[in-house]
Amino acid sequence: MSKQTIGFVGTGVMGKSMAKHLQQAGHPIHIYTRTKQKATDLMNNGAFWHDSVASLANASDVIITMVGYPKDVEEVYFGDKGIIENAQPGTYVIDMTTSKPTLAEEIAKHASEKGIHALDAPVSGGDIGARDATLSIMVGGAKADYDKMLPIFELMGQTIYLHGEAGSGQHTKMCNQITNALNMIGVCEAIIYAKKAGLDPIKMIDTVKSGAAGSWALANLGPRILKEDYAPGFYVKHFIKDMTIALETAKELEIHLPGLELALQLYEELSEMGEGDSGTQALMKYFERA
Amino acid sequence: MSKQTIGFVGTGVMGKSMAKHLQQAGHPIHIYTRTKQKATDLMNNGAFWHDSVASLANASDVIITMVGYPKDVEEVYFGDKGIIENAQPGTYVIDMTTSKPTLAEEIAKHASEKGIHALDAPVSGGDIGARDATLSIMVGGAKADYDKMLPIFELMGQTIYLHGEAGSGQHTKMCNQITNALNMIGVCEAIIYAKKAGLDPIKMIDTVKSGAAGSWALANLGPRILKEDYAPGFYVKHFIKDMTIALETAKELEIHLPGLELALQLYEELSEMGEGDSGTQALMKYFERA
Numbered sequence: 001m002s003k004q005t006i007g008f009v010g011t012g013v014m015g016k017s018m019a020k021h022l023q024q025a026g027h028p029i030h031i032y033t034r035t036k037q038k039a040t041d042l043m044n045n046g047a048f049w050h051d052s053v054a055s056l057a058n059a060s061d062v063i064i065t066m067v068g069y070p071k072d073v074e075e076v077y078f079g080d081k082g083i084i085e086n087a088q089p090g091t092y093v094i095d096m097t098t099s100k101p102t103l104a105e106e107i108a109k110h111a112s113e114k115g116i117h118a119l120d121a122p123v124s125g126g127d128i129g130a131r132d133a134t135l136s137i138m139v140g141g142a143k144a145d146y147d148k149m150l151p152i153f154e155l156m157g158q159t160i161y162l163h164g165e166a167g168s169g170q171h172t173k174m175c176n177q178i179t180n181a182l183n184m185i186g187v188c189e190a191i192i193y194a195k196k197a198g199l200d201p202i203k204m205i206d207t208v209k210s211g212a213a214g215s216w217a218l219a220n221l222g223p224r225i226l227k228e229d230y231a232p233g234f235y236v237k238h239f240i241k242d243m244t245i246a247l248e249t250a251k252e253l254e255i256h257l258p259g260l261e262l263a264l265q266l267y268e269e270l271s272e273m274g275e276g277d278s279g280t281q282a283l284m285k286y287f288e289r290a
Numbered sequence: 291m292s293k294q295t296i297g298f299v300g301t302g303v304m305g306k307s308m309a310k311h312l313q314q315a316g317h318p319i320h321i322y323t324r325t326k327q328k329a330t331d332l333m334n335n336g337a338f339w340h341d342s343v344a345s346l347a348n349a350s351d352v353i354i355t356m357v358g359y360p361k362d363v364e365e366v367y368f369g370d371k372g373i374i375e376n377a378q379p380g381t382y383v384i385d386m387t388t389s390k391p392t393l394a395e396e397i398a399k400h401a402s403e404k405g406i407h408a409l410d411a412p413v414s415g416g417d418i419g420a421r422d423a424t425l426s427i428m429v430g431g432a433k434a435d436y437d438k439m440l441p442i443f444e445l446m447g448q449t450i451y452l453h454g455e456a457g458s459g460q461h462t463k464m465c466n467q468i469t470n471a472l473n474m475i476g477v478c479e480a481i482i483y484a485k486k487a488g489l490d491p492i493k494m495i496d497t498v499k500s501g502a503a504g505s506w507a508l509a510n511l512g513p514r515i516l517k518e519d520y521a522p523g524f525y526v527k528h529f530i531k532d533m534t535i536a537l538e539t540a541k542e543l544e545i546h547l548p549g550l551e552l553a554l555q556l557y558e559e560l561s562e563m564g565e566g567d568s569g570t571q572a573l574m575k576y577f578e579r580a
Contacts, residue, residue, distance in 0.1 A: 101487070124501050136501045161497050163489055171487040175480040175494050180503035182476030185549035186469035193468060196543040197391070197461040199453055204465050207451050211414050211426045213470035215505035246483070253486040256580050259475035262552055290546050
């Protein structure tokens with residue numbers, strides 16, 4: 001059985017690594033991305049370049065999108081020369097961008113009307129997870145479509161779950177970002193307290209991280225903060241996007257999330273300090289300034 | 291060399307288990323506690339009962355206190371018939387209550403004037419950690435005193451660090467409670483979101499807990515919340531005490547901890563709902579009512 005041809009839209013830091021794994025597994029890869037040079041490596045290894053989403057969509061058995069913001073997702077799927085208009089019936093489309101759950105539902109609805117199979121499948125694990133194919137992939141959509149695409153997901157990730165119908169992958173990613181946001185506040189407040197109280201913050205982290213107050217963020221980002229290493233594993237600007245989506249969705253669901261509201265507020269102040277392109281651990285700079 | 295005689299003040303849920311380990315290791319144990327019957331087990335195994343702290347203090351080589359609130363610590367150390375007044379020069383006194391860092395400094399100062407060695411050594415790990423002698427013990431005080439008491443700490447805990455001079459153990463415990471508090475908000479907000487969005491919250495937890503948004507609280511208290519198991523591993527009322535101390539101290543240190551402030555506010559509302567004697571994971575009830 002020949003490998004499905006995969007069209008990949010958006011080969012930024014994450015997308016590039018993910019597409020590479022698919023290419024290495026023998027899938028013919030078609031590419032569309034805003035900045036062509038970001039696809040050079042993939043093209044050197046035989047990927048086909050397309051000048052438009054329409055042309056890519058028409059040529060692919062499976063289309064994976066990994067773009068920036070919900071508005072980009074909207075354009076790629078519903079724009080003039082978008083995927084819904086141009087993909088063949090029977091095509092599988094997978095949006096791996098972190099985006100709005102309601103938009104994922106809309107894509108699924110319109111796709112279904114055209115005989116296209118749609119899944120939402122945002123990821124967590126950052127650039128390192130993408131590079132090492134250890135991403136966590138949170139999928140929403142029909143079970144049969146999920147089963148069909150599982151071998152492709154397995155080329156990119158490790159923890160892969162179907163969470164329910166269309167939008168459920170995005171909803172799960174929102175839960176991930178909620179705990180993420182609160183954990184980060186805890187890490188920064190503990191470190192600023194430790195510093196001002198004259199503790200050795202490394203020793204504090206070593207003590208706290210292995211107990212009931214521990215978190216991945218404390219164990220992994222805590223030490224980076226102490227080295228003033230604010231390089232992005234995950235960008236502040238993207239975190240703000242995700243939290244904004246989560247809060248909009250929470251409003252629609254009529255739930256009040258005061259912790260997440262606080263987190264978004266702190267990160268927006270951080271962004272106003274010029275830290276949008278820093279890693280999320282740069283929240284420490286907000287507390288150091290405050 | 292004969293084992294030091296240890297006076298134990300406060301044999302509640304935690305203290306009882308801790309004293310038992312010391313007793314089993316062969317230390318003669320002297321006891322004072324508010325409710326005598328809580329010491330029955332220990333007395334059946336040979337512990338000596340005292341009617342006053344003064345008499346216990348006078349008879350002990352090492353005095354460990356594990357009481358409730360800072361005001362109890364103050365009374366036990368500085369009261370009429372307190373430890374500072376009645377312990378012999380050369381005695382070691384260890385306050386393992388989670389209490390105010392400034393109070394720990396004061397105890398150390400007055401102890402030192404009387405030739406008494408003082409350490410602050412609050413713990414984390416809850417009733418299970420106390421029972422299994424796997425507590426994390428955060429110590430503040432002089433290095434020589436710490437070294438001398440280390441064999442005793444090792445009978446009760448596993449992760450044991452000296453964090454600096456008097457008060458440093460308490461400060462480290464405050465850091466622990468800060469991350470603890472924020473993690474708990476994240477867990478509850480993620481679960482309420484998952485429920486309202488129609489996700490299977492167990493699957494959500496399984497996905498999120500092993501990644502960059504994971505925490506001990508999510509992995510361990512998340513599943514208890516889903517079973518509506520609000521039994522106390524750690525009481526809401528004690529958590530409120532700890533957060534109050536942390537915020538008072540933060541004010542003295544001139545740092546602003548908006549996340550912790552929010553956590554205290556939510557837990558106070560939870561307490562007003564009558565949940566003071568529930569476990570900290572009962573914060574979920576606040577979100578379910580809201």
